[in-house]
Amino acid sequence: MDTQSQLLKINKNEYLAQQKSKLEDALEMGLTKDEYNLICKKINKTPNMTELGIFSAMFSEHCSYKSSKKWLKTLPTAASHVIQGPGENAGVIDIGDNLAAVFKIESHNHPSFLEPYQGSATGVGGILRDVFTMGARPIALMNALRFGAPDQPLTKHLVSGVVKGIGGYGNCIGIPTVGGETNFDKSYDGNILVNAMAVGLAKKDRIFYSAATGAGNPVIYVGAKTGRDGIHGATMASAEFTENSTQKRPTVQVGDPFTGKLLLEACLELMNTDAVLSIQDMGAAGLTSSSVEMASKGSLGMKLNLDLVPTREDKMTSYEIMLSESQERMLMILKPGSEEKAKSIFDKWDLDFSIIGEVTNTRRLVLTKDGFDACDIPLAPLVDDAPEYNKPYEIKTNKKVLKPSDLKTNLTIADILNIIFKNPNIASKKWIWEQYDSSVMGDTIFANGDSDASVVKIHGTEKKESYGKGLAITTDCTPRYVKSDPIIGGMQAVCEAARNIASSGAKPLAITNNLNFGNPDKINVMGEIVGSITGISKAASFLGTPIVSGNVSLYNETNGKSILPTPVIGMIGAMEEVENALEISAKLDNVLIILGQNDNFESGWVGCSIYQEIINKKYDGAPPSINLEDEKKVIEILLKLNKQKLLTAAHDISDGGLLTTVCEMLFKNNLGLDINLPSNLTNCDSYNPLLQSWCFGEDQARIIIATKDIKKVQLTLNKNNVDFFVLGKTNSTSNLNLKNISTISLNELRNSNEKTIPTMMGNKQ
């Protein structure tokens, strides 16, 4: 039979999928002309449509990191406690006791804007798979969210949908969502950010990797069936590919947390045997990226029979099967002979299990469908020759240093505090996190703002005299600082994350990061990317918190307007005794002390602060500078004090400055405080710019601690040469007193703090 008549036996769509491609097809799939020519040259033929689809997926920004790779390589990734850095499904670090923490953050920004519920739900599902693929049981979820202006009608709809979606998946699969961050800014009006992070726990010597091994070994498909959902890009969804062209193919996938749960349990059960040689989840670009990555990492090849892939719909073409992004699927290589045992586990969990091919030593990806070749290409060009660009960049920084006296106002300190707690960026996010199950699994110690970092107990490390170890998790980024100075902003995100981890009582250990930016073809956006990576690298290497995993999300813009640069830092830390974890809420008769600030501190940094924005209605000026030595010093001293069991609470000073932080420490237990002021400020009035900058400046490297034992604390601080300032002792008045300058009722502020988001969401409380 000649090729033509062979092809006629296949269905019409399959025929199209196997037809030779043209340059226009490549352009439509988002490849450039140069990239297309490179492909033709490297594979020594004109690719058919399926082959081209596979290239376009692998060369996409999402899979190839072509704009950011050059810079990602500069991140510090090594340390003695790193078991696996970037390059696998998730990063792995050693946390002692033969245990490893496995974690990663990932964005689902565009799908969540289109369909907030499913977009965010599948984001959570996807990041969980990245973690349990490595053999870890997920124990905590976090999320970093950025929405448009609160008064935009769409914002409410998006917040409500995203929050429901995150809860919908996390709650259902039974993994606690323990924290995250939510911010609002008009730059996200047309492009929200939904970054989900998962943390899992594994035995240190039972980590699973994705590199394929052993030619001849069986390749197994498990999980849900493949459907036509989320097929890559706008590309082939054109009329000639659908019989029924009245309905456009959905580009949004639907998450199925129930199947996700079954897959999680089945995979972990199988991993308890010795059957699994390598495993990879099917995330972005589905079967394409999983098969290509597994084969190429193992310097091997793969031969798959697509007729054996379980499909949900009739007559799916090789193109569709390879590019579908249906959820809850995995690809594994099993030890030969263990197929039956493995299958019985997946049968038990009611999941599909299919041997779809084998590992080869050809270094080629060979696919057959309906008995014919659907694809036969060398792997090297897909991965090794994937484009890597050195795009032009310019790091723009705002060097203007604003002085307190530049900010004139007729607002009193009380007025300003009131405005701050009415700001949705500062106000309590309880409306959001009450919709997340934060206590399932029973190991959550502090979730959602109880503490600067969320703390979960590490199951199985209990000792006679202790509840065992704890893991602390946080996500942080202050985009306005990054916008104003990408390098400082990048450093600040790392430092704030480390301070948060320390304030919960844990030692900062390692980072996962999510780099969310606009269009990298713009010289200043590329500058933001390069600058933040530079800043993150500097701070991370200084603080000894290497980057072990991450994700890059570019082209976050609408109508040519980019989002604020948002390099989110997810950090984890560990503590030996979880009962020593610290919350932010002070108790009665505690002395509050600022670490990292002394009596000579009389003028706070106002540039780029919330305070400055309140006065000028627009952020301006250079962000607070970062001194890494100071950051390290406050973190170390805090951990030392906590080890001596001298602390009852801790909270780092960040957005909104000192007074905001103090209020947050007093709210929960209805406390009050008579605040000491530096002697030069005691005679000011409430409008005094210096005093206001002292109250609201956002200088870094400061943490407020609470103690019952001021004497011992002072002793340790003096001995270690640490700057500190004693703020005063908490009382039961619910008032914040600034000498005779101002008395502020905390009840009113607490009310604003709690009502702001529900009011915005239109919920009567």
Add this chain to the structure above:
Amino acid sequence: MKVIVNVSLKEGVLDPEGQAIRSSLNNLGFEHCSDVKTGKQIILNFNQNSEAEVLTQAKRMCEELLVNTVIENYEISILKD
């Protein structure tokens, strides 16, 4: 006047709920049930009488709130009683 809006998932969109129900029905012995799809029904009551007007309103409601047109289809019909 009453209007019924039937909302269903678009062709090709995963319906995990339908799948779970089908498998449960099969387990209960209803082996002739080969597929289940789930949808929503929304019944709107209008204090207005022009059929044409009510239908345009209902259509706008679907597009603006009731239906997630990225993954769902809808059908509108007037309920005669």
Add this chain to the structure above:
Amino acid sequence: MKVIVNVSLKEGVLDPEGQAIRSSLNNLGFEHCSDVKTGKQIILNFNQNSEAEVLTQAKRMCEELLVNTVIENYEISILKD
């Protein structure tokens, strides 16, 4: 053969979802919408052809699984296409 099952809340059972939708619609300016009720639609596909048999099966499915008869009513109809 396809069967449609419409499941609705019994008279007198509170429908907070319907109320929430109504108030959202009113806020969006659809002030003529005076009441909203929500229900579920389940479409069953049978690989069987006797109408009578399919209807009895569907009824049993409703009683045994698909409907919570404490608070819900249902209607079964055969979908002709």
Add this chain to the structure above:
Amino acid sequence: MIVALKKITGKAPIKIWHKENDIPNLDLIVIPGGFSFGDYLRCGALAARSPVINVIKNHISRGGTVLGVCNGFQILIEAKILPGSLMRNKKLLFTCKETTLEVQSCIKNPFLSSFKIGECLKIPVAHNEGNYFAPNDLLKELKEEGRIALKYSKQKDNEKNYNPNGSTEDIAGILSNNGRVLGMMPHPERAINYLHGGTDGLKLIKNCVEQIIG
């Protein structure tokens, strides 16, 4: 829940697979929380049609004890082992938070016997469908028979939102007519050590284990 039971009894409880048709004679069966079958259709509806439910019904008819928590409660309701219905939370939002429960005066049962009537317990809830609904005649029956075991209770710091789901008469948990089956929405297993913020949940489970096993 397994952790809690192990903490009390010193040994891990037996886990029963949902497809099981046969189980050993047991003292106490606990149906824990979770989202069985993704909570598709209605919470607990699909699980309530699992083979194991018949086994549980047999256990109950032999006078066995069952504690159903959250999804476990929903399953008991769907299996018609307990009466009434659990509807979506009134605010249409999943809610995870601590609640205060008040022990009601009710029939003899192994779950609450060490608590005083009116005693308050702090136990968290986490659910989307916990809004207990009973038609009037059923409600009357439950009251007359003393089968309302736990109610959400108003405290000075939670006045407006003390009832997390809008349940009829603030009902949080009900008993079977012989007092041997308790279904409750709050999660006692999430209040078993001081790091959880309290141990009231442990007290409840412990009481139940001690009453049954002695």
